[in-house]
Amino acid sequence: xxxxxxxxxxxxxxxxxxxxxxxxxxxxxxxxxxxxxxxxxxxxxxxxxxxxxxxxxxxxxxxxxxxxxxxxxxxxxxxxxxxxxxxxxxxxxxxxxxxxxxxxxxxxxxxxxxxxxxxxxxxxxxxxxxxxxxxxxxxxxxxxxxxxxxxxxxxxxxxxxxxxxxxxxxxxxxxxxxxxxxxxxxxxxxxxxxxxxxxxxxxxxxxxxxxxxxxxxxxxxxxxxxxxxxxxxxxxxxxxxxxxxxxxxxx
Amino acid sequence: xxxxxxxxxxxxxxxxxxxxxxxxxxxxxxxxxxxxxxxxxxxxxxxxxxxxxxxxxxxxxxxxxxxxxxxxxxxxxxxxxxxxxxxxxxxxxxxxxxxxxxxxxxxxxxxxxxxxxxxxxxxxxxxxxxxxxxxxxxxxxxxxxxxxxxxxxxxxxxxxxxxxxxxxxxxxxxxxxxxxxxxxxxxxxxxxxxxxxxxxxxxxxxxxxxxxxxxxxxxxxxxxxxxxxxxxxxxxxxxxxxxxxxxxxxxxxxxxxxxxxxxxxxxxxxxxxxxxxxxxxxxxxxxxxxxxxxxxxxxxxxxxxxxxxxxxxxxxxxxxxxxxxxxxxxxxxxxxxxxxxxxxxxxxxxxxxxxxxxxxxxxxxxxxxxxxxxxxxxxxxxxxxxxxxxxxxxxxxxxxxxxxxxxxxxxxxxxxxxxxxxxxxxxxxxxxxx
Ligand SMILES: Nc1ncnc2c1ncn2[C@@H]1O[C@H](COP(=O)(O)OP(=O)(O)OP(=O)(O)O)[C@@H](O)[C@H]1O
Ligand SMILES: [Mg+2]
Numbered sequence: 001x002x003x004x005x006x007x008x009x010x011x012x013x014x015x016x017x018x019x020x021x022x023x024x025x026x027x028x029x030x031x032x033x034x035x036x037x038x039x040x041x042x043x044x045x046x047x048x049x050x051x052x053x054x055x056x057x058x059x060x061x062x063x064x065x066x067x068x069x070x071x072x073x074x075x076x077x078x079x080x081x082x083x084x085x086x087x088x089x090x091x092x093x094x095x096x097x098x099x100x101x102x103x104x105x106x107x108x109x110x111x112x113x114x115x116x117x118x119x120x121x122x123x124x125x126x127x128x129x130x131x132x133x134x135x136x137x138x139x140x141x142x143x144x145x146x147x148x149x150x151x152x153x154x155x156x157x158x159x160x161x162x163x164x165x166x167x168x169x170x171x172x173x174x175x176x177x178x179x180x181x182x183x184x185x186x187x188x189x190x191x192x193x194x195x196x197x198x199x200x201x202x203x204x205x206x207x208x209x210x211x212x213x214x215x216x217x218x219x220x221x222x223x224x225x226x227x228x229x230x231x232x233x234x235x236x237x238x239x240x241x242x243x244x245x246x247x248x249x250x251x
Numbered sequence: 252x253x254x255x256x257x258x259x260x261x262x263x264x265x266x267x268x269x270x271x272x273x274x275x276x277x278x279x280x281x282x283x284x285x286x287x288x289x290x291x292x293x294x295x296x297x298x299x300x301x302x303x304x305x306x307x308x309x310x311x312x313x314x315x316x317x318x319x320x321x322x323x324x325x326x327x328x329x330x331x332x333x334x335x336x337x338x339x340x341x342x343x344x345x346x347x348x349x350x351x352x353x354x355x356x357x358x359x360x361x362x363x364x365x366x367x368x369x370x371x372x373x374x375x376x377x378x379x380x381x382x383x384x385x386x387x388x389x390x391x392x393x394x395x396x397x398x399x400x401x402x403x404x405x406x407x408x409x410x411x412x413x414x415x416x417x418x419x420x421x422x423x424x425x426x427x428x429x430x431x432x433x434x435x436x437x438x439x440x441x442x443x444x445x446x447x448x449x450x451x452x453x454x455x456x457x458x459x460x461x462x463x464x465x466x467x468x469x470x471x472x473x474x475x476x477x478x479x480x481x482x483x484x485x486x487x488x489x490x491x492x493x494x495x496x497x498x499x500x501x502x503x504x505x506x507x508x509x510x511x512x513x514x515x516x517x518x519x520x521x522x523x524x525x526x527x528x529x530x531x532x533x534x535x536x537x538x539x540x541x542x543x544x545x546x547x548x549x550x551x552x553x554x555x556x557x558x559x560x561x562x563x564x565x566x567x568x569x570x571x572x573x574x575x576x577x578x579x580x581x582x583x584x585x586x587x588x589x590x591x592x593x594x595x596x597x598x599x600x601x602x603x604x605x606x607x608x609x610x611x612x613x614x615x616x617x618x619x620x621x622x623x624x625x626x627x628x629x630x631x632x633x634x635x636x637x638x639x640x641x642x643x644x645x646x647x648x649x650x651x652x653x654x655x656x657x658x659x660x661x662x663x664x665x666x667x668x669x670x671x672x673x674x675x676x677x678x679x680x681x682x683x684x685x
Pocket of ligand 2: 040041042085170171
């Protein structure tokens with residue numbers, strides 16, 4: 001589904017990604033871990049199409065298409081979804097109207113008819129239940145004044161609405177209380193199928209107890225320096241990153 | 252065009268134009284006004300209040316100020332009317348009252364031709380006419396005072412709440428050459444009375460036209476006055492307005508200035524809060540493109556204690572348009588417990604668009620709450636990316652953000668029909684497709 005080969009990217013003359021290789025197949029869950037500042041969010045943003053980053057090398061194909069050729073909205077319509085580490089507050093833009101516009105533009109792209117107001121609200125109700133998000137939150141302007149946890153929950157709600165093929169969750173667990181973590185993870189698990197894939201960026205094993213990964217990768221200084229199965233995450237939890245850093249410097 | 256054109260030339264040119272149009276010598280007031288005008292002159296580029304609004308150059312370049320042939324019949328003007336709003340309408344064509352097109356059905360509002368009201372010695376009109384605007388220190392106002400020909404006098408008696416808004420359509424027929432108009436209006440709102448007045452400016456034809464209007468408004472004790480200015484004309488409109496509003500105890504004023512299309516606007520809006528317990532709101536929205544210049548100069552003058560004023564002006568500037576905002580707040584020594592707020596926010600969509608914004612607070616009282624803020628920025632790229640990352644194409648995402656930005660002003664429009672009307676204008680302008 002997603003194939004990343006030797007991806008290198010920079011921002012403001014600083015190279016952040018130094019040759020990433022990653023293969024994600026339909027049905028898989030990949031966890032990306034790594035120390036602060038190693039480039040996890042950068043990778044997520046580059047995949048979502050943030051234009052501030054300049055691609056220096058490499059290629060990314062998504063379902064056979066050259067992803068790097070596409071604009072952020074085209075990528076989303078192809079089925080990529082990024083749950084932001086720091087969701088943006090957009091004053092004055094109604095969450096519901098925004099969601100309806102997004103969904104209908106995606107549906108149009110998929111050759112489906114736009115949803116009318118009634119069916120849209122019905123769908124919304126259904127997905128609201130899934131992630132247990134309150135209507136009153138959605139009646140407000142997009143993320144404006146939302147608490148950290150509310151923002152994260154809103155990201156997962158949007159994901160549920162848009163039903164992406166590849167979801168990239170960037171530290172969705174940070175800022176969530178213990179109950180919310182369960183609810184949100186449950187929501188993600190319910191949306192998993194053999195046709196879609198998830199990349200979870202996280203610092204904690206806690207999330208991976210709920211969303212169990214097939215593969216765990218360690219990103220360090222803009223490179224994937226170690227890959228393994230879910231046991232790797234447990235090892236990291238126990239030992240931290242120093243041993244990996246040592247391996248790399250010896251390497 | 253001559254190479255050596257100075258403001259002195261344009262002033263002389265305009266003075267002789269005034270003399271051709273009206274018999275200044277027959278009226279001591281006009282005579283005095285003309286002298287003031289010649290003394291003051293059209294403001295030059297170094298004039299503090301016209302730094303970014305080169306009115307002398309603009310007038311020189313675009314107007315001959317010589318009599319032009321009378322325009323032919325204007326044809327249908329229905330296109331200019333605001334649909335779906337039950338209102339009394341007054342139509343001026345080239346500054347001349349058009350009885351045929353006007354329709355006043357309310358009995359609770361008195362609408363007269365100002366010239367006739369003055370000539371027939373209408374008591375209320377005489378009591379207030381020319382008493383509020385500063386004609387002696389502002390050359391454009393002096394020009395209007397010397398040259399004005401017609402205008403509306405609206406009087407709402409005490410305790411009368413006028414149900415229907417009154418719409419004044421100022422229409423210019425610029426098919427057969429340059430047109431100028433110098434109207435004077437006087438609105439007197441009686442004690443505990445209430446009225447909504449909408450002024451809209453339109454034109455047909457391609458010739459340049461300039462209007463220099465002065466409107467004086469008196470809002471008596473406990474009265475309410477709502478005023479809309481809709482500036483959405485073709486790009487051959489050049490306009491200068493002075494709206495001078497004088498407020499008494501416990502009166503309420505809301506003004507809404509929407510500037511969308513046209514070539515050159517200088518809007519002077521002055522609120523004189525000469526009473527206690529007053530509440531005033533000034534809202535403005537300018538969506539500019541092409542090479543439009545829109546200059547909003549506002550003054551709020553708190554003269555007495557315990558009053559409240561709030562000003563919110565927002566602008567979106569595209570292409571090589573220019574915006575100017577100058578907001579003066581005066582709080583006089585005895586105006587303790589004043590609350591005065593001002594906010595001007597701008598979005599520049601291109602490198603060639605510009606805005607000059609200047610808050611000017613002069614506070615002589617010590618127990619007051621005043622704040623002002625102005626921001627100028629580009630469209631928020633991070634927010635744009637967020638919207639796009641959900642599948643919304645860039646143009647729609649931009650429109651969404653700009654519509655939200657503008658909506659902040661539109662939301663304050665209390666009249667539902669007007670809100671719908673303005674919302675439609677703005678939606679269209681911003682290519683809203685969501
Ligand atoms: N505009 C920029 N100019 C220079 N460096 C930048 C810029 N933007 C980001 N960086 C740097 O890129 C590096 C990677 O940042 P990124 O956000 O991808 O890290 P991360 O792995 O997601 O970290 P965290 O775990 O803290 O979320 C950081 O060192 C960051 O400071
Ligand atoms: Mg990060």
